[in-house]
Amino acid sequence: MKPLIPASAQQPLPRARFIVEEDPGPEAVPLDVLFVGGGPAGLAGAIRLAQLAARDREQGGPLADLEIGVLEKSGELGEHCLSGAVVNPEAFRTLFPDLDEAELPLRGRVAGDRVLLLTQRGKIRLPTPPSMRNHGHHVASICEIVRWLGARAEELGVNVFTGFPADALLMRGGQVVGVRTTPAGLDREGNPAGGYMPATDLSARITVLAEGTRGPLSLAWLEREGVGSANPQIFALGVKELWEVAHPPDAVTHTMGWPLPRDAFGGSFIYPMGGNLVSLGLVVGLDAPYVDLDVHALLQRFKQHPFVRGILDGGELVEWGAKTIPEGGYHAIPDRLSGDGLLIAGDAAGLVDVASLKGIHYAMRSGVLAADAIGRALADGRGEEDVTEGAVPAARLASYDAALRESLMQDPLYRNRNQRLAFKSGFFAGGLKAGLMQATGGTLPGARIPSEPDAAGPRRKRLGLDSAYDSEHAVAKVDAVFRSGNATRDDIPPHLLPGPAAGAEVSPEMAEIYASLCPAGVYERDGDRLVVNAPNCIDCKATDVLGPRWTPREGGSGPAYKRM
Numbered sequence: 001m002k003p004l005i006p007a008s009a010q011q012p013l014p015r016a017r018f019i020v021e022e023d024p025g026p027e028a029v030p031l032d033v034l035f036v037g038g039g040p041a042g043l044a045g046a047i048r049l050a051q052l053a054a055r056d057r058e059q060g061g062p063l064a065d066l067e068i069g070v071l072e073k074s075g076e077l078g079e080h081c082l083s084g085a086v087v088n089p090e091a092f093r094t095l096f097p098d099l100d101e102a103e104l105p106l107r108g109r110v111a112g113d114r115v116l117l118l119t120q121r122g123k124i125r126l127p128t129p130p131s132m133r134n135h136g137h138h139v140a141s142i143c144e145i146v147r148w149l150g151a152r153a154e155e156l157g158v159n160v161f162t163g164f165p166a167d168a169l170l171m172r173g174g175q176v177v178g179v180r181t182t183p184a185g186l187d188r189e190g191n192p193a194g195g196y197m198p199a200t201d202l203s204a205r206i207t208v209l210a211e212g213t214r215g216p217l218s219l220a221w222l223e224r225e226g227v228g229s230a231n232p233q234i235f236a237l238g239v240k241e242l243w244e245v246a247h248p249p250d251a252v253t254h255t256m257g258w259p260l261p262r263d264a265f266g267g268s269f270i271y272p273m274g275g276n277l278v279s280l281g282l283v284v285g286l287d288a289p290y291v292d293l294d295v296h297a298l299l300q301r302f303k304q305h306p307f308v309r310g311i312l313d314g315g316e317l318v319e320w321g322a323k324t325i326p327e328g329g330y331h332a333i334p335d336r337l338s339g340d341g342l343l344i345a346g347d348a349a350g351l352v353d354v355a356s357l358k359g360i361h362y363a364m365r366s367g368v369l370a371a372d373a374i375g376r377a378l379a380d381g382r383g384e385e386d387v388t389e390g391a392v393p394a395a396r397l398a399s400y401d402a403a404l405r406e407s408l409m410q411d412p413l414y415r416n417r418n419q420r421l422a423f424k425s426g427f428f429a430g431g432l433k434a435g436l437m438q439a440t441g442g443t444l445p446g447a448r449i450p451s452e453p454d455a456a457g458p459r460r461k462r463l464g465l466d467s468a469y470d471s472e473h474a475v476a477k478v479d480a481v482f483r484s485g486n487a488t489r490d491d492i493p494p495h496l497l498p499g500p501a502a503g504a505e506v507s508p509e510m511a512e513i514y515a516s517l518c519p520a521g522v523y524e525r526d527g528d529r530l531v532v533n534a535p536n537c538i539d540c541k542a543t544d545v546l547g548p549r550w551t552p553r554e555g556g557s558g559p560a561y562k563r564m
Contacts (some may be wrong), residue, residue, distance in 0.1 A: 003458035004291060006546040009510045010455055011497050017551060018220035020168045024178045027343045028201035031069040033160070033374055035208045035367075036179060039081055040091075040142075040360050041346025042210035043149035045367030047095055047359065052158035052375045053159060062379045066160045069202065070150075071179065073165035075556035078143035079152040079485070080539060082240060082323040082564045083280065084269050086110060086141045086252055090345075091364030096152075099141050105148035106138035107274040112251035116307070118258040123307050129438055131355040131416060134252055139271050142330065142360065143561050147514065163555035167199060169217050169342075175391035176341035178203040179217070184554045190493045194462045206377070206392050208343045208370050210363075213324045214541040215348035216551065222334055222344075231331040231421070233350050236266060236540045237295045239322045239519050240281035241475075241483075242563055243313035248272040254357070260303040261463065262427040264288035265420070268302055269357070270311065277318070277563075278311060285327060286454040286545050287424075290461050291512055295542075296322070296477055296519035297468035304471045312473050313340035313524070320483035322519040322540040322562050325359070326350040331448050338400050341391025343370045355416035355434070362413060366404060373400035415442040421449035455546050456514030459513060477521035481536050484520075485560030488535040492557060496522070496534055498548035506530040515549045523548075 033049060035042035046068050056063040074080040092104050113134055117124045154160055167182040178201060185196035209218045212234070222228075252272040260266050266284035273279050282299040302308060326332065329348055337344040345351075346363035353362070377396035408414045419437050423430030436444055469476065475483070497516070498506050506514075511530040514523035520538045524531040532548070539558040544550040 001291070001460055003460040004509050004513065005456065006510070006513060007453065007455035009500055010547055011500055011549050013219055013223060014497065014549060014551070015220045015223055018168050018216050019171055019224055020180060021171050023172055024170055024201035024340045028178060028203045029069070030067065030194060031202055031204045032067045033069070033206045033208065034202055034204035035070045035210055036216070037346070037348070038070050038074070038150060038160065038162065038348060039146060039210060039212055039363065040075050040149065041363035041367040042070050043146065043153050043367070044091060044095060044364035045208055045210065045345060045371045046158045047149065047156060048368045049374060050153065050158050052371065054156060063375060065380070069082070069204070070158060070160045071151065071164050071166055071181070071202065072160070072162045073552065073555055074558065075163050075560065077160070077162060078146040079560045080558060081146050082321040082561060084271060084281070084357065085140050085142045085360060086134050086137050086271060086357065087145070088358055088361040089138060090362045091368065095364070096367055105144045106140045108139055110134040110137050110139060110252050114251045115251045116253065116255045118255050118305060118307070120258050121306055130255060131364055131412060131438060132357065137343055139252070139273055141273065141563050143564050145360070164200065165218055165552035165555050166211070169221060169554050169557060170201065170223035174340055176207050176221070176339065177391055179207060182552045182554060186493050186554070188491045188493055197515045205342070205390065206341055206343065206374055206397070208345055209348050210346045210367060211348045213347040214544050214550065218344050218348040221339070221342060225336070225339060227334050227336045229332050229334050230242065230448055231328055231429045231451045233326050233328040233332040234285065234287055234326050234451055234454050235545045236283050236325045237322060237517070237519070238281050238283040238325055238348055238539065239295045239299045240279060240320070240564065241299070241317055242273070242277060242279050242317055242319040243312055243315045244276050244318050245278050245311055246276065248276060248278045249311060251386065258305070259298050264290070264293070265423045266305045280308070283325065286542065287457050288477065289459055290463050291509070292462050292465065292516040294463070294465050294516040296480065297465040300471065300474040301465065303473045307405070309473065317475060317483060317561055319485075319561065320480040321559055321561055322538060322542070324541045324545060326353045327420050328353050328451065330414050331356060331421070336401060337404065338394055340394045340395040343373070343397060343400050345370050351413070353413040353416055355419040356412050358412070359376035365407065369403045369407065370400055370453065373397055411450040417442060418445065420448050421451055424449065424451060436563065477519065481520045481538065483486040483515040484538050485562065486536070486538055486558060487560065488537070488557040490535050492535060492554055494532065494534050495551045495553035496532055496537065496548045498530060498532065510547065514543050517542050517546060
């Protein structure tokens with residue numbers, strides 16, 4: 001078949017939609033520091049900063065009267081958060097050194113690790129690579145972690161605003177001076193309807209973008225500032241299910257091989273979650289050369305394996321979800337994550353180590369380091385004219401970049417900097433290179449392996465996944481969306497931008513790519529026409545990587561994860 005290049009049909013990032021050269025309005029909510037995103041990075045940063053403010057209230061320091069806010073697009077904290085999750089508790093110990101382990105929102109220590117190579121019906125146990133050994137780590141629900149962090153933040157006086165997506169950055173002369181939220185209660189044509197709520201402005205001297213993967217404000221600001229990275233960011237899509245079963249496994253299990261072809265990077269996870277719960281999921285790189293790459297369908301096929309079926313037999317699907325994951329590693333972290341009045345943290349900065357399958361503690365660490373830099377910046381500027389108004393200058397916030405880079409240089413995220421990229425050479429050659437990197441601490445081969453954006457790679461092959469739903473444990477996309485808790489109203493304005501330009505037609509071939517890739521059935525190919533079922537969207541951002549752009553929509557839309 002003729003190769004298809006997704007980038008050729010993708011609309012440019014609508015930067016003007018996300019950056020507005022305008023001061024906050026006269027009714028703006030005034031804050032000193034605003035964290036955009038109520039996930040691990042934003043909440044950890046808000047907690048650390050509130051702890052610094054509490055210290056200064058006792059000692060008469062410069063941060064005593066600090067007003068801190070967290071803006072979150074989901075209706076309740078945690079509802080848009082999805083992860084494995086096996087958690088390194090490092091950041092919790094930093095933030096809460098006096099708490100006992102039993103008081104933390106973690107479900108228990110990892111009892112053992114198991115790595116399997118799957119064939120269609122068999123399995124081979126492999127030695128567990130050092131990067132995947134989870135001794136001292138904990139299984140956890142990311143939803144529970146976020147709700148717990150939110151409660152700690154509010155106890156410290158942080159203003160937590162849920163149900164308010166950030167629609168745009170407000171800028172003045174190159175300085176970020178706040179954000180504008182997305183209006184609510186608009187009809188399909190964008191006109192005020194029942195329950196209409198206009199956009200709200202929030203002013204801030206420092207805005208921390210902790211939006212998560214593919215954060216549109218972060219992407220727009222980096223593009224506006226011309227900030228690049230050694231390699232472009234690349235992504236994977238993870239689809240996850242939570243099951244209640246009779247006999248959960250006793251070890252954290254990861255698999256590679258079947259049902260993935262050798263030219264698709266990825267693998268599975270199966271984690272005991274305490275009680276009778278088990279989480280399982282499949283993660284696949286979005287650089288795979290297939291027009292019909294369907295990670296949800298691959299997960300349904302994975303559940304047909306005798307080993308997995310033995311775990312699920314007699315069980316019940318409790319919850320389902322999907323999320324993109326930044327996989328580019330150290331070389332894809334933007335060269336600069338600070339500017340006038342702005343910092344970027346967490347998944348928005350690409351802080352995930354694929355080799356060890358860890359991102360939560362990096363997100364929380366970046367939030368803590370951002371808060372420390374903010375504390376220094378505000379304290380150092382005490383008494384100067386710009387302390388009381390206007391954005392904090394970039395020069396005062398640049399210590400965040402230095403501290404973050406320094407923290408990573410002796411860390412697995414840096415040591416494993418080329419391991420994901422090694423698999424660009426294929427499964428076997430990539431495995432050999434990754435093993436050599438693991439054995440030498442990343443020094444051999446140490447040179448950066450270049451990459452290209454996922455959307456630039458040609459799609460020329462077919463997987464053929466028609467049989468993926470031939471199992472009693474399989475779940476169709478429409479039923480999966482129901483299991484995500486998605487209750488988005490049907491008449492919400494469109495928030496997805498397909499086509500290379502406004503009004504442009506999407507080819508049938510590209511429509512097939514979008515329909516296969518989207519795990520929530522948002523896109524359908526109806527003959528030669530692309531049909532967009534926007535209310536189905538669960539904000540996973542998969543097609544934002546390869547096709548239609550995602551833009552913020554009414555607060556509380558999308559999934560409502562409770563136990564993921």
